[in-house]
Each structure stands twice: as C-alpha cells, then as structure tokens.
Amino acid sequence: MPTLFQAPVTKPVKKPIKTHAHARMSPLTAFAVNPYGVRFETQEAEEQVALFLRQHLIVNVPWIAVTIIFLLAPSVLFPLILRSLPAPLPFVYVLIGTLSWYLVTLGFALVNFLHWFFNIYIVTNERIIDIDFQYLLFKRFSQAELERIQDISYTSGGIFATVFHYGNVYVQTAGEMPNLEFLAVPRPDKVVEKIRSLTENLPGSI
C-alpha cells in the first residue's frame, strides 16, 4: 500500500528563548530580564541568564533604619552613660569606645548589604537557581532543571507587598529535587510568566 503521509523525522531542537533587550545591571538591581554582564559559578557555555532576581529593595529598610539609629546613638546615648558613671572615664577610653561603635555599625551595615547582594535567584534557559548565603559562613546552592518543574505559583500579601509590588514565588519540582522559593522578589507575576514561557519553549513541549 502506498504511503500517503510520512511524518518528517526530526530531532528535537531547543527552541531559542524569546530575545528581549538586555537589561543594564546596577548594584541595586533586584529584577532584570536578560541581564547584561552577569555570570554565575556553574554557568555552562551556551546557558543564557533569562532572569536575575534579588529580594526587593524594600526588605533592606529595617537594617538601614537600625544603622541610622546606631549612627545617631553616640551623640545621645554616650553623654547619658558617661554622666551616670561614678567616676569620669579617661578621654582615650571614650575615643576608642566611640570609634569601636562606628566600626561595628559599619560592619553591621556591610554584612547586611552583602547578605542581600549575594542572595540571588537566577532563571536561565535551562534551569532555575537559588543561591543563599546565610550568616556569612554558610552557602546553599539549589537548582532545578526547567523540565522538572511541575507547578509554579506566587503569593503577594500585606500592605508593603501590595504597595511595592513584591511577593514569594514557589516552584514545585518533580521527584527528589528540592522545591525552590523566591522570597520577596519584585514583580512575582512577571517572574511566573517568564518561567512559564521558558518551560513552554523547552524541546518536546507543546
């Protein structure tokens, strides 16, 4: 019997991701689509960063407020403490105490900024990566292949999250892979949309 139709045999080809203009990165960037000039530790040669995320800038407000209070404290607190002492403290002790106070304040601000700066979420055309630095000495690198993503959702609640438009994105993966959580990221709806569009472009997807 003659063959009426023969489906073309083609190898599954990776569909290229939709190209957008490259986003310029600044030190305070918390949301960037196709960022320019960003590379991470285990990035492969053909792997492209499609989305770069940090927590929303607003999450830094508490430690910035504490830093400002710490900076202002010596002018208010130190005279009160010195006055309450039974004997006057030599000037050199006051000097070293004040300088130490400002040094620790600088360290406090630096640690908090580093914590925010290096806790990042990256979505590439192949996988999703969550890099966490906790307490300065502990690093956690979690990743999930895009093919293994089963479900993706987000939540955004509360006054600040609504006003500043940020929320948590939850990525559920198949099997033993850990589920990923992007906490307090800007524009969670856009993040979900972007990941969904990437998974739809995977080879074998409809």
Added chain:
Amino acid sequence: MTPPIMTIALTIIKVLTLVGLGLYSLFAGIMIRQEQLMAAVLEEGFEPILRILTILHFAAAVGLFILAVIIL
C-alpha cells in the same frame, strides 16, 4: 591619686576592649574571605567596590586594635 578600684575597673575595660577588637578584626578578615567566595559565585560589575569596602573595614578594625593597644 587614682583609687585602686578605678584602676582595676580601667584594666578590666582595657582587656575587654582589646579582646573584643581582636575578635572583631578576625571577623573582619573572615568577611574578606567570604566576600571573595561570594564573588566567585556571582560575577558582577559592582563586586570590586564591595571587595574594597571589606578590605577597608578590615584595615579599620586592625588599625583600631593597634591604636587601642598603644593608647589605652
């Protein structure tokens, strides 16, 4: 003449200050190393500035420790 109790109190403050600043210098050194490890994970343009800041912080901690040893 300084009363003996005041001398003892100042000595205790001095020792505690030096121990505290010594430990803090150690912490500042660890912070430099940690920043290097973090920067190895993520390559980004702002990283050299952060490295300079952590080095300056370490230098300030060591400098203050030395100053405390000299003047206290």
